[in-house]
Amino acid sequence: MAKPGQKHEKHSAQARPGLAAKRASKREVALDQAARLFNERGIASTGIADVAAAMQVTRAALYYYFDERDDLVFQTYERACQIAAGDLEAADEDGGNGLQKTLAFARRALTPERTPVAVLSEVEHLKPAQRQIIARAAARNTRALRGFIERGVEDGSIRPCDAEAMAQTITGFVSWIQITPTWLNSQETEQRARDSVQVLELLRRGVGAPGVQVPPVHVDVNELRTHYDNLFDRDAAAAAKIETLLATASRLFGRRGIDGVSLDDITAELGATKGALYHYFEDKTDLVRGCYERAFDLYDAITARAEKLGQTGLEQTVIGVHLNTQAQAGSLSPLAPLAGLRGLPDDLRDSLNARATRISKRYEAMGRRGVKDGTLNIDDIQAAARSGAGLFAWIPKWRRENDALSARALGDEVVRLYVRGLAA
Known part of the structure; x- marks a missing residue:
């Protein structure tokens, strides 16, 4: 709906093309800033x-450009979809085989000089009509990327793989690179450039040294699940209820975004009342805190299991990737690192920054071990550790409980990508 004076201004802009261009430029700047702030806060x-x-x-x-915040969110998300569609179209026009098209898209999407693009992590926050438009645009982009991968399998440039899983994993990498500086307190321009180079190398050839085989992973992430055997014990019963509540909230937050989920949504999923939730958590912020603390406890346990069981650097990192993938795809549902970290309370944000950085350093150590023992071929170990979460952090956004690909099978797919890349 036109605002007072807006109709006259637009008519004047038609007579003065320079003014129209200036206004279009200001809108673009606003969307750039909104994307950055949404990703950070x-x-x-x-x-x-x-x-x-x-x-x-x-x-x-x-x-003049946005009616309200919801309109700003919608336009920012719509622009992100349009940018991805443009990257896909340009990659397709470049010609070449399926692998070349896939890598051409990833190269454009990961361009470090590009202004950050909004991560589509809070689509559920939108109004239903807007949500449908964004969901359809994102699905079209995924289909186009999946088509590149399927074409590559057919023309022999890409090894046999699950094209949907690989397309979603590439989307996950692109999304994670946008928010890595916030989570790991890294320098956005320089380290984003390094991370982008590392991701492109992983997608092409993987990180495994020439001639190494993909090590099988027999560990089940559910071995790390806490069991509450004596539910007649009051403390054990309370702990079991809290675990169920956190797992349910984490699954919903991971799928729909923290701002896209209300406490009513969580209690409805549990079949409980708000009173039951408030018995254990003061408010939504306290619940989010609990979800993230639970998640990082699990990430620490996974890292420790990988360090203990892996006999080489390759085996250690593969176990870590596989268990994290199982966790995100299964019922454990740890809350993955999402956009909006700087919108959390300062103490929680600082704690999560510190824990994420410590885990990244532990994977750096595994990487150095693998390069030294000859099982890993990584040029930038720090960038490989920083970008690694992109392999699995996006899984809650697209995978559903009834997916034909089991959590362990998805883990196998992701590990093959990690070790061998896409190239046939």
């Missing part, structure tokens, strides 16, 4: 006033 912690402040303009100046 989340939707709930970012409004039109925050974008205006980042641009050093008045909030009123942005109401």
Whole structure:
């Protein structure tokens, strides 16, 4: 709906093309800033006033382009889908085989000089009609990328693989690279460039040294699950209820985004009342804290299991990747690192930053061991450790409980990508 004076302004802009171009440019700048802030702070912690402040303009100046915050979110997400569609179209026009098209898309999407693009982690926050538009656009992009991979399998440039899983994993890498600086306190420009190079090398040839085989993984992540045997014990019963509540909330947050899930959604999923939830958690922020602390306890346990069981650097990292994939694809549902970390309370944000950094350092050590023992071929070990979560962090966004590919089978697919890449 036109705002007062807007219709006259648009008519004037038609007579003055320079003014129209300037306004289009200002909208693009606003969407760039919104994407950056949504990725860093989340939707709930970012409004039109925050974008205006980042641009050093008045909030009123942005109401020419956006009716409200929901409209800003929608336009930012829509633009992210349009950018991905443009990258796919350009990759297709480049010609070549399926592998070349796939890598051409990834290279464009991971361009370090590009302004950060919004990660589509809070689509459920949108109004139903807007949500449907974004979901359809994202699905079209995934189908196009899957088509490149299927073409590569047919023309022999890509090894046999599950094309859907590989397309979603590439999307996961692209998304994770957007938010890695926030989670690991890294320098955005320099380290994003290094991470992008490492991801492209992984997608092409993997990290396994020439001639190594993909080691089988027989460990089940459910071995790390806490069991509460004596439910007649009051403390054990309470702990079991908290675990069920956190697992359910984590699964919903992971799938729909923290801002896309209400406490009513969680209690409805559990078949419980809000009173039962408030018995254990003060509010939604306290619940999110519990979900992240539970997740990082599991990530620490997975890392320790990988360090203990792996006989080589390759085996250690493969076990870590496989168990993390199983966890995200199965019922454990640890809350994956999402957009919006800087919107959390300072103490929680600092704690998660520190824990994520420590885990990344432990995978760096595994990588150095693998290079030394000749099982890994990694040029930038630090970048490989930083970008590794992209292999599995996006899984909750696309995989459903009734998926034909089991959690362990998906783990095998992701590990093959990690070790061998896509190239046939």
